Amino acid sequence: MESMESTESFDGTRTLGRSGIQVSALGFGCWAIGGEWQDADGQPLGWGKVDDEESVRAVRRALDLGVTFFDTADTYGAGHSERVLGRALGKRRDEVVVATKWGTVFDEDTRTRTGSDDSPEHARRALTASLRRLGTDHVDLYQLHLSDLDTGRAAELRDLCEEFVAEGLVRAYAWSTDDPARAAVFAEGEHCTAVQHALNVLQDAPEMLALCERSGLASINRSPLAMGLLSGRRRAGDALEAGDIRSRPPVWLGGYVDGSGADPEWLARVDALKDVLTSGGRTPAQGALAWLWARSPHTVPIPGFRSVAQAEQNAGAMEKGPLTPEQLADIDRILGR
Numbered sequence: 001m002e003s004m005e006s007t008e009s010f011d012g013t014r015t016l017g018r019s020g021i022q023v024s025a026l027g028f029g030c031w032a033i034g035g036e037w038q039d040a041d042g043q044p045l046g047w048g049k050v051d052d053e054e055s056v057r058a059v060r061r062a063l064d065l066g067v068t069f070f071d072t073a074d075t076y077g078a079g080h081s082e083r084v085l086g087r088a089l090g091k092r093r094d095e096v097v098v099a100t101k102w103g104t105v106f107d108e109d110t111r112t113r114t115g116s117d118d119s120p121e122h123a124r125r126a127l128t129a130s131l132r133r134l135g136t137d138h139v140d141l142y143q144l145h146l147s148d149l150d151t152g153r154a155a156e157l158r159d160l161c162e163e164f165v166a167e168g169l170v171r172a173y174a175w176s177t178d179d180p181a182r183a184a185v186f187a188e189g190e191h192c193t194a195v196q197h198a199l200n201v202l203q204d205a206p207e208m209l210a211l212c213e214r215s216g217l218a219s220i221n222r223s224p225l226a227m228g229l230l231s232g233r234r235r236a237g238d239a240l241e242a243g244d245i246r247s248r249p250p251v252w253l254g255g256y257v258d259g260s261g262a263d264p265e266w267l268a269r270v271d272a273l274k275d276v277l278t279s280g281g282r283t284p285a286q287g288a289l290a291w292l293w294a295r296s297p298h299t300v301p302i303p304g305f306r307s308v309a310q311a312e313q314n315a316g317a318m319e320k321g322p323l324t325p326e327q328l329a330d331i332d333r334i335l336g337r
Contacts, residue, residue, distance in 0.1 A: 017193030027069035034077025059088035224301035232284030
């Protein structure tokens with residue numbers, strides 16, 4: 001492992017890479033509160049039905065509990081997540097750091113993803129639309145949402161993001177990608193301050209964390225709870241509602257089997273880790289977040305949520321802090337890595 005956060009130095013905050021922007025060590029991912037949406041073939045892309053009023057209450061509860069970083073995307077719920085987040089923040093917008101993403105084309109009326117657009121013209125249109133839905137005059141972190149984009153085009157968009165910064169529309173920017181080589185292209189930009197990538201106790205990413213260490217980037221961790229598997233509530237054979245992306249998992253979504261729910265092999269690994277993750281009175285989810293903070297001083301996990309109860313449980317992880325180096329070693333031993 002590249003580096004570890006000591007329990008003693010953890011104060012519940014992180015600096016968002018080289019930007020100097022301060023955020024809570026835990027962010028909240030707003031994919032799930034976008035509600036149901038789909039691609040043109042009917043593939044579900046959301047997490048099922050949501051109650052917008054409960055989503056608003058959950059965001060506000062998170063704020064009260066010290067969460068100051070919220071990550072969304074224009075495409076989540078085909079614009080709906082941004083609208084709900086903007087409404088929930090309201091007059092408290094200046095208390096938080098808001099991240100969103102662009103690159104996907106969608107129809108708001110039918111809540112359908114229709115394609116992607118990597119043109120600079122679309123990036124500017126998308127930013128303008130996101131600002132309107134969020135009810136704000138700037139985005140704190142603007143992220144490219146096309147993970148496998150050609151690096152030449154990505155460099156062009158990186159330079160465009162510098163223009164957005166100069167215009168005061170964006171404070172910093174990042175690429176949402178699991179490829180360290182691609183992330184390094186964006187890292188060449190002065191105001192690139194992060195990379196968003198998959199990372200959890202079951203899916204380590206040592207090369208990406210090494211890049212973050214070298215380049216002074218924040219590691220924003222999507223899937224920090226392995227799409228719910230690390231919550232400790234999933235069991236083999238549990239049914240998932242039809243509008244939940246996990247009921248028909250795409251190729252990139254590990255841990256779930258089409259039509260069968262959670263993968264028993266993944267669940268076995270989760271069960272094997274239970275004693276370590278629940279140390280110190282933690283829930284399994286809190287233990288999974290504690291692993292991420294211990295894994296690197298650059299990590300900012302962004303678990304999803306759909307209820308006040310989930311918001312409270314996730315935020316409660318900050319009080320308990322990271323796992324110890326010894327516990328990280330125990331996990332590596334249990335997982336055989």
